[in-house]
Amino acid sequence: MKTILTVDDSPSMRQMLAYVLTSNGYTVIEAEDGEQALELAKTNLADLVLTDQNMPRLDGIGLIKALRSLPGYKTVPIMMLTTESSQALKQQGREAGATGWMVKPFDPEKLLEMLKRVLAQPSAQ
Amino acid sequence: MSDRGNPSYATLLALHELVTRVSSQVDSAHREIGETRAILKDAIDRLMPAFTAMRAQDTVPVMNPSRREAFSALQFQDISDQLLAHAQLRLALLTQEVDVMLVALEPGPAQVNGTVRLAELVEQAIDNLADLDVSLQKPVGKAHLGTGDMELF
Numbered sequence: 001m002k003t004i005l006t007v008d009d010s011p012s013m014r015q016m017l018a019y020v021l022t023s024n025g026y027t028v029i030e031a032e033d034g035e036q037a038l039e040l041a042k043t044n045l046a047d048l049v050l051t052d053q054n055m056p057r058l059d060g061i062g063l064i065k066a067l068r069s070l071p072g073y074k075t076v077p078i079m080m081l082t083t084e085s086s087q088a089l090k091q092q093g094r095e096a097g098a099t100g101w102m103v104k105p106f107d108p109e110k111l112l113e114m115l116k117r118v119l120a121q122p123s124a125q
Numbered sequence: 126m127s128d129r130g131n132p133s134y135a136t137l138l139a140l141h142e143l144v145t146r147v148s149s150q151v152d153s154a155h156r157e158i159g160e161t162r163a164i165l166k167d168a169i170d171r172l173m174p175a176f177t178a179m180r181a182q183d184t185v186p187v188m189n190p191s192r193r194e195a196f197s198a199l200q201f202q203d204i205s206d207q208l209l210a211h212a213q214l215r216l217a218l219l220t221q222e223v224d225v226m227l228v229a230l231e232p233g234p235a236q237v238n239g240t241v242r243l244a245e246l247v248e249q250a251i252d253n254l255a256d257l258d259v260s261l262q263k264p265v266g267k268a269h270l271g272t273g274d275m276e277l278f
Contacts, residue, residue: 010206
């Protein structure tokens with residue numbers, strides 16, 4: 001069973017993600033901002049990280065940079081799930097080490113399909 | 126203006142009155158946006174228990190077209206709250222600038238060489254507003270709830 005770390009400061013977004021992911025066999029760890037996600041990531045090795053961008057304390061791109069510096073998270077897929085859609089920010093995300101970018105609102109089936117694809121990639125094994 | 130150097134007392138009074146009214150309107154707009162955010166939060170706080178109850182009733186995962194639409198629509202609060210928070214930040218800065226203007230326009234002994242002082246303040250306010258535009262990236266790139274794009278790098 002794959003474990004996904006979801007990071008979003010919106011409780012409703014975290015609930016909806018948990019609903020979709022647990023209903024489809026994933027184990028979910030939830031964090032409400034980048035700082036909390038970073039702490040959880042140090043003690044729980046997730047198979048994939050799904051993070052928002054705009055959050056208090058530590059934003060999504062900051063989290064990606066911090067995660068990529070951890071030994072266990074060099075190749076773990078990290079997907080952005082955000083309302084942000086500017087090319088400039090996407091480029092920053094890519095340079096920080098994001099695996100992909102999804103713009104909110106998410107469609108549950110498209111999200112699951114994307115996660116399945118990403119988790120099937122050799123680097124995610 | 127009474128001459129090319131200083132605004133007249135009457136001009137200062139009129140400007141002070143105008144800025145006072147602008148300040149009041151900006152404060153009201155800030156407060157009303159805050160109330161709107163609270164209403165949206167209350168709405169989502171009431172909707173989510175219903176959502177959780179629906180989840181508890183599922184013996185197997187169910188994802189039909191109605192539920193997919195519900196999933197998209199339920200993300201309204203997260204998306205709209207970010208836009209409203211940005212609008213409040215802009216209004217908060219406007220309030221700061223207006224407050225500075227109010228002090229500067231207060232008619233009295235402190236008003237020395239008023240035209241020069243006002244010109245400096247206006248220039249500073251324009252710079253501050255421009256800085257805000259740079260620091261606040263647009264949080265939401267769309268004005269509807271259609272599902273967003275996905276891209277793998």
